[in-house]
Amino acid sequence: MSAMDIAAFRHSLVQAAPPEGLSLALQGLWWDARGDWNRAHACAQDQDDAEGAAVHAYLHRKEGDLPNARYWYARAGRPVAAGTLEQEWASLVDALLR
Known part of the structure; x- marks a missing residue:
């Protein structure tokens, strides 16, 4: 795949897949943005x-x-996010595309 930025990632959300x-983590964020939490969760869970x-x-x-989220933040070696969900989503997408 050629380099993609967050704008191109957002633009891809009109596609069917x-x-x-994309890594499983990015696929999870893609499915989340499409409103499919279960598919997003399966992708995240499969990237160990x-x-x-x-x-x-x-x-x-x-x-x-939140208790489960705190467990996964610890597994990721990250502090619990304090911003909005939208900010966290964008930050994750941006970091994972780099």
């Missing part, structure tokens, strides 16, 4: 590393399951 070559854990944390925070 995530762009080719700090990036997958960070997306997993975000998704449980969005769901309102």
Whole structure:
């Protein structure tokens, strides 16, 4: 996949499926933006590393399951996010696209 920025990532949300070559964590954020929390969660859960854990944390925070979110933030080696969910989503997408 060629380099993608957050604007191109957002633009891809009109497609039926995530762009080719995205990590599972990015696919999770893509599905989340499309309103499919369950598919997003499955993607994050299947990427067993700090990036997958960070997306997993975000998704449980969005769901309102803060104890579970805190567990996943710790697994990701990150503090619990304090900004809006939209800010966290954009920050994760931007970082994972780099």
